[in-house]
Amino acid sequence: MTTTLDQGTNRVSRLGKPFRIIRANLRAYLVMNAIVYGLCLIGMGAGLLFPGLTAARNTTLRQDGTADLVGWLLGNMWLFSLGILVVNILTVGLLKILLPSTIVPFAGIAVYAYWAFNTGVTLAPVNAVAAKTMIPHSLTVLIEFQAYALLMLGAYLLGRSWLRPGSIGARNRRQGYVRGLARIGWLSLPALALFVIGAVYEAFEVIHLVPRLVAG
Template sequence: MRLWRRPFRVIRENKRAYLFINLGAYGLALAGFAVGLAFPELNAARGAALEDDGTADLVYQLVFTPPLFALVILAVNVFRLSLLTIVLPSLIVPFAGLAFFAYWAVETGITLVASSPEGWVARIPHSLTFIIELQAYVLLLLGAYLLGRSWLFPRRVGAKNRRQGYVRGLQRLGLLALPALVLLIVGAVWEAYSLRYFIHPLTQLLL
């Protein structure tokens, strides 16, 4: 139980940074959404890209098998987005993951704009997926920020040098990764099952 309390203590100790990262993450995604609404051709280009790289076909094939679909979603969110986009860049260059994520957030916001009434209905349950998964990334972003700050300014965390600061920042990132993983699991399960079982009834009800 103590292990699970420690991530929340890290959040409390850095609540201002946590708040600003939340505002930045959700704000950038919403800004991308606004751009997608204002410039439909950008949204169409993102949709075409998803078709070309096989993502759309993969979703269609897996949507009828929610357990497998949830595993694929989780794998993508953990490895491609969490590790490759946020964590690994931040281990090499301070705060790099925040910059990569900012680009992803805007791009994702553009992609979320629906092009049909059915698509807008699908956004209703997907909005909860968006909130859950983005919160997981916020925790990782906070960890990346604390890592970079401890690395560049080790005395702020009571470290003697940057090597010690790096290690302490890495420990905090590891702690925050625990609740982030839980949120990613919840988000993946909700996304897979909501797409399979909620979209059609909602469409029948609302359209």
């Protein structure tokens, strides 16, 4: 009985690990949220002030095949969800945030900041259709960008423990780097859950909610 209770306690403790990391680094977490959401809002503001920026971004999406791929996936909600999930995790989470940060400290934060601004420009409600689309899509942004904020926090903690190993109780930079990677691993768990929820909801709102709002 004691062993079973201990195992259950250990599982609960592991599940709470990401939230303990967040609480221990609350200021950095809030800064990452400000970057994640703030730059997207700034990008949307820039798109509203200069509609040509949004038009140029949409043209780029059509030319690089992104719009055609989305159109092809729209016929199946679950396939569309999977496509969104893969893009969010691999293209943004891994290639733009985590991978650059494992090579150069904090590099992923800068790369993501540029992406967030451009995404805001793309999402700018420059006309009635875009404004209606953002009504349900705002929840998608809230969920998925929170996942990015968690990965950004991980990238920050990796860079800090790498450059200042003493801040995490490590003996040297190599040990600090490894411990920083471990923190990214823990923070990736809730981020993955948010990515899944966001992908399913985004597919649902794009296929079922947006057409009704636009038609109305």
